[in-house]
Each structure stands twice: as C-alpha cells, then as structure tokens.
Amino acid sequence: MSALHANTAIVELPFNRWDIPEQNPQIQHSLELGDVLYLPQLAFPLTKKEHELLTPALVSPKRKNISYQPEKQNINGVADASRTEEVQQLVDRYYRCAVSLLGSLLPGYRQALHSPTTSLRLHPIAAWRANTSWRKDDTRLHVDAFPSRPTYGERIVRVFSNINPHGEARVWRVGEDFASLSARFLPELKAYSPFSSWLQAAVGITKRKRSHYDHLMLELHDKMKGSTAYQQRGLQQSIEFPPGSTWICFSDQTPHAAMSGQFMLEQTFLLPLDAMQDPQLSPLRVLENATQQILI
Template sequence: MSDIKITPEAAIMRLPYQDWSTTSPSSIDAVAALEQGKVLFFPHLAFNLTDTEKTLLTPELADPKRKNISYQPKLQKLTGVAVEKQREAIQKLLAHHHRACQELVTSVLPEYRHTLHTPTNSLRLHPISAWKACNSWRKDDTRLHVDAFPSRPNYGERILRIFTNINPHGENRLWRVGEPFPELAQRFLPRLGRYSPLISWVQDKVGITKTRRSHYDHLMLQMHDAMKADMEYQNNGPQQAIEFPPGSSWICFSDQTPHAAMSGQFMLEQTFLLPVKAMKTPQNSPLKVLEAMLHKPLI
C-alpha cells in the first residue's frame, strides 16, 4: 500500500461561523458536504468558558476508568464524575454546551433540527496519550476507525458528532482523516466475518448488547476492529492530518468519516443520532452503501 494522502479540500469544509446561534444565511451547503463524509471545520467558533468552568479542566474530576464524563440531557443523567462536589458545576457546563449545539444545528444543519435524537454530551479531560497507554488496541483512538457501538446497536442510524477544543494552554487537537466510506468499505468488506443471528440473539440474552445486533451493526463493528488491527493501513492508507486549535469546533458523521485523534487534551463533544431517512442523500449513508455492495437489506 503506497503512502497516499487525502487532500485537505477533499476532507474538510471550512465555515466562517463565530456564533453558535447565528442567523446569517450561508450559501454553503453544509449538509451536502457532511453527507459526503467531509468534516465541517469552524476555525473561529469557540465555546467560551466562565472562570468557574475553567476550574473544571482537570483530569482528576473524571473517573480514570472512563474516557470521558458523559451527560444525557433528556434524562438529566451524569456519569463518570470522580469528585462529587463538582457534579453540579459539570452538569451545568454540559447542559450549556448541549444548548449551544442545538442552536448550531438550527443555524448550519436546519434540515436535521427536528429529527436528531438521543443527545449525549461529553467532557474529555484526559490527554489522548494517557488514554492510549492504559487501554487495548480496540480502544486506541489514535488508530483510524469509523465509530460503531459495541453494546448499543443503532440499526444504521447516523452518528453525528460536534467537537470543540477548549484547551486553555494553546494545544491543538490533531486528527487524521481517511478515505471516503465507499472506498473504505470496498477495501475491508471482504475481510469481515459472517453475521450470525443466533450469536446476536445470545449476546442480547446474556446482556452483552442492549438489543440484538443487526447485520449492519455486526459489519460496522467488524470494520472498526479490522481497521484498527491493520497497521499497514494505519501507517500508509489514504489519510490527511488536520489540526483543530483551541477555540475551534468541527462536525462529522463519525460512522462514515474514518478518523483518528492523535494528540490533544480538553474537549467538549456532543453526539446525536439521525435516522437515515432524514438525510438529504440517504444513499451516502454507510447502511445504504453496504446494502448496495451486498445486494440485500442489513437491518
């Protein structure tokens, strides 16, 4: 495999937004670019922290066994906090970021505003290097991968993520972004193991998964692992490095866009799910791409 680069123009669309709730119309079709697998990059869209919120940027507040502190705004549920006296302040910060992300969706991705669901906000406090050092290769997010949920099958729904670098020390967050999903699927699909409805049923019954894993979920999880296990692909596969400085934000469909987080610390992340039928171009979804390649339904 040759050392192939993805051009920045192919991987990224830069957007000039500086306000999470801007009402200024844009001629840029952000939804089309996003559904093609591009990263929407907002170099000047900062999430400004109060002085009190800045005191929360310390890894000691997070459970060392968890990648992040997680907040489900619909359920008012906060998990992963190691210092109980800071629980209320952390929840307020994540609720604030969730509201800002809702406003950004209305501004930039208005087609999705009524169909995005199951929001989860995360505060990532650990440096990427520390998380990598104490986890298995499957959890090593410095390796190119597409996102898939091992225990929570999502039956083809899209994983939309909004990221913000809130590092107070000027440290960029460095990513690698890989090839378009159809090319990725062509490369890895022949390597993936067969789907077993029986095994899926057993995993559900014994509590390994929260619901039965569909053929689609099986393939995506296998692809996630196959990508991370292939060091030749990691080193020499098609990819482009991107730096996200403090005070910037970015959006991608993380189930579609191959990505790897190489370095950085302190980030806010908002996750939504989106039904495939709510897309402008459902044929670009991983579900429809894989179904077209295999000539059969996968859910």
C-alpha cells in the first residue's frame, strides 16, 4: 500500500472528557486541511442496560443503521418498538456529548453547525458489505456526497465513536488530500445537466435541485468507488480506532473507507462555508478553482 500524501495526517488529541475547555483555533485549521482528529482516550461509556441494545437484530430489516433527528425527536430503524425509547435516550445522549465536544474543540463552528443526524450502527461491516451494491459499499475509498440531499457546498462534519464491547477495532483506510484527489478524477467526471437536475427534483428523486457542485461530488464519490486501480494503488494508509476512542473529520473532504468493525455511534452536522477559517480549503472552492466555474 502506498504511503500517505504529506498533506493528510492523523492528529492525535489527549482529551478524555466530552466537556473540555475551549481549544486553540489550530485544531480547527487542522480539520479544514482534511486531517482526521483522533481522540484515543475519549470513550462514550454505555450503561449495563445500553449494552443490551448492542445487537444487529435491533435494526429494522434492510436498514443499514438506526437514525435519529434530535431537533425533531424523530427516530427510525428500530425493529423492536418496545425498545425505541431506550435507543432514543442513548442516541440523544451521544448527540448532546458531540455538541459539547465540538463547541469547545472547534469554537469557531459553535453557532454554525446545523441539521444534526445521529446514527447507531450495529451491523458488522463485513455482513453489510455482502448485501449491498458497490455504490453503497463503504469499504471502498470515497468522499461523502448525499444523492438525494444536495448540500450546495456546505461541509459534512462527522464524529465517530467505537462502542464495541468485545475489543474489536474499527479499521479505516484514509486517502490523499482533496486537491490531489479531485485533480486525479476531474477529467473523468460526467458533465452537469441543469435539465436533469431540475427533473430529478421535480419527480422527488432529490429534495431540491442538485447544484453543479453536488453533481461533481456525487460523480467523484462514484468514480472513486468504481475504480479498482485507485482502491488498490491510490495514496492511502490504514488506521485502527479501538473501542473507547473517538475521531472526527470532514467526510466530504477526507477520502475514507471502513474496512472492519462493529458497533459504532456517529454524529453528523452540516457547516456553512462562511464559518470556516479558510473557505478556500473547502471542496467547493477547490473544485471551482480547478474548473474555473461558479458551481452553486
């Protein structure tokens, strides 16, 4: 496997609590460069009753995970209705811990993070991979792009915690910096069609019209996953996130692939570009500079 590009790094942080003092802006800058913030001592402890929820049978058939929208108090994907309240209490507690952590770790984003979604992932990665298409196969290196929910350049911030009770690490591959990645694939991406974008929104395939930017990001996601050569020989490194650890990245910028593991909590937020220290590092600005076009 190739050595990782120098512009990407795993930045280890020493915190072991979710409520920490406000931190130096350098941490925020590191995240904006595409680095992964790794907190090896930051566990999300579960109660004895919550440990009983760690079974794939709790997830509704054909769903990848249990999903929670904290602002609406809306939870989906719990197969056993009698345990819905317990699951909601667990994921809501994780959401609140993530809000507290990011508010101090990344204070420049504190008032700007929005549209939170919390996921409880109970399936082993190997089992899910066997029953999904290559586009949905997250063991392939990719950057995140939402097929039905265009972001119009807003950032995707994700907080992950390994809650595996059996000592199993979550193993990731992490790829090169976004500028190098996009330069590699941009000539292969299909041209944007405003009519197709309008039509998909009109018939309900997307929640709103897909922007030129969102089209390119979705094309990039698919081209990465579809390229066997890139998956095998692209710049990348492997990292293990053991139980009791937490990590954070801009998943629309940092190429990543989840290779193995089971039992994880994940918190997603969207972030407007103007909340960034340096919006020029965002995928939107990188792609606009590369294409010499306004993409939203």
